[in-house]
Amino acid sequence: MINPNRLQFARIRRAWSKAKLAKELGIEVRSIQGYELGEYCPEEQRLEAIALALNFPKNFFLGPDLPLINETTASFRSMSKMSATIKNSALSAGTLAFLLNEFIESKFKLPEADLPDLGDLSPEDAASSIRRIWGLGEAPIGNLIHLLESRGIRVYSLAINAREVDAFSVWHNNKPFIFLNTYKSAEHSRFDAAHELGHLLRDRHNMLHGNSHSPQMEREANLFASSFLMPRTSVIAHAPNVPTIDKLINLKDIWGVSLAALAYRMNQLSLFSEWNYRNLCIQIAKKGYRTNEPNPIRREMSQTLSKVFELLKEDGITKLNIANTLNIESDEIDNLTFGLMISGLAASDNPVTTTVHNKPTLTLVK
Numbered sequence: 001m002i003n004p005n006r007l008q009f010a011r012i013r014r015a016w017s018k019a020k021l022a023k024e025l026g027i028e029v030r031s032i033q034g035y036e037l038g039e040y041c042p043e044e045q046r047l048e049a050i051a052l053a054l055n056f057p058k059n060f061f062l063g064p065d066l067p068l069i070n071e072t073t074a075s076f077r078s079m080s081k082m083s084a085t086i087k088n089s090a091l092s093a094g095t096l097a098f099l100l101n102e103f104i105e106s107k108f109k110l111p112e113a114d115l116p117d118l119g120d121l122s123p124e125d126a127a128s129s130i131r132r133i134w135g136l137g138e139a140p141i142g143n144l145i146h147l148l149e150s151r152g153i154r155v156y157s158l159a160i161n162a163r164e165v166d167a168f169s170v171w172h173n174n175k176p177f178i179f180l181n182t183y184k185s186a187e188h189s190r191f192d193a194a195h196e197l198g199h200l201l202r203d204r205h206n207m208l209h210g211n212s213h214s215p216q217m218e219r220e221a222n223l224f225a226s227s228f229l230m231p232r233t234s235v236i237a238h239a240p241n242v243p244t245i246d247k248l249i250n251l252k253d254i255w256g257v258s259l260a261a262l263a264y265r266m267n268q269l270s271l272f273s274e275w276n277y278r279n280l281c282i283q284i285a286k287k288g289y290r291t292n293e294p295n296p297i298r299r300e301m302s303q304t305l306s307k308v309f310e311l312l313k314e315d316g317i318t319k320l321n322i323a324n325t326l327n328i329e330s331d332e333i334d335n336l337t338f339g340l341m342i343s344g345l346a347a348s349d350n351p352v353t354t355t356v357h358n359k360p361t362l363t364l365v366k
Contacts, residue, residue, distance in 0.1 A: 002061040004038040010054040013092040015085045024053045060327040069094050072210035074170040075199040082164045097156040097336050099326050108362045113152035118201045123220045127227035138231045140255050144193050145300040157182045159335035167192035169199050176200045186299040187258040198224030230255045230265045239271045245283050249294050259289050301338040
């Protein structure tokens with residue numbers, strides 16, 4: 001007998017309405033409602049048609065309930081701009097990441113979470129404190145994803161071609177997760193990752209108690225990300241006497257941020273006049289640099305996942321093996337893992353700086 005919750009999950013993951021699925025199957029919407037409510041079970045042939053339409057293996061629908069993510073416990077950057085369909089599809093991707101992560105942690109011991117509760121500090125003070133606690137000083141951060149993974153944060157990717165989906169973070173079984181949309185620019189993703197780190201450090205209580213959304217929390221997470229990636233003394237030391245677009249383009253790669261983010265941070269630190277800042281913003285918009293970043297940096301990817309897949313491959317465990325174990329399609333794994341298993345790329349260090357951080361260690365579980 002199928003699990004009706006899994007049928008509903010699969011439909012939501014594909015961002016399909018009940019009406020769309022019913023039309024695809026050539027049946028009444030009431031039948032889909034009945035299946036999802038558990039009022040009756042589709043016959044074998046109908047189940048096969050459902051599995052084919054929703055691109056899930058038939059056995060997926062026979063499993064136990066899934067660890068669903070409540071939207072009130074997940075921190076989304078653009079909640080007000082996001083449709084319920086897109087939001088729920090992204091949350092369901094997070095659920096599949098939980099399954100994949102559980103599989104990985106059944107075979108490897110990953111770093112434990114090292115995230116203090118900094119909820120009583122201002123965003124700037126929290127950024128300074130975590131830099132001090134993690135021994136980062138004022139230096140620019142090299143590969144941010146590698147740093148987060150070394151501190152026990154599980155970082156997965158979202159492959160959702162929707163501008164309103166930036167990133168989100170959530171706590172699951174006392175483990176922090178960050179999800180980054182790979183359709184965004186590399187600079188945008190770095191800032192998103194730092195933004196979500198701010199939520200995990202400063203808003204843990206609210207996230208765990210279903211109060212993860214407010215305009216103030218989003219503003220403060222942005223301030224944290226800006227302060228964390230671009231420390232005050234470092235930015236002041238590099239600030240040009242006369243700010244121009246060309247000078248900022250030459251500087252932005254120091255911190256691995258977007259041109260707009262650097263201009264905002266320098267203005268926040270009163271390094272040039274409000275008139276200069278408005279003029280820079282106009283030029284950035286006119287040149288299209290808000291959507292097409294000048295001198296783009298290399299995209300950061302997971303080092304932990306890259307190592308995991310290399311070690312699993314040595315043991316003869318393939319992507320298809322993992323997908324079959326989890327009863328999902330293999331492209332779901334690609335979508336969650338920065339395409340590492342498609343491209344075969346290792347998560348090489350980002351060249352924005354030469355700063356070296358402790359790399360995450362993997363221990364094989366015997």
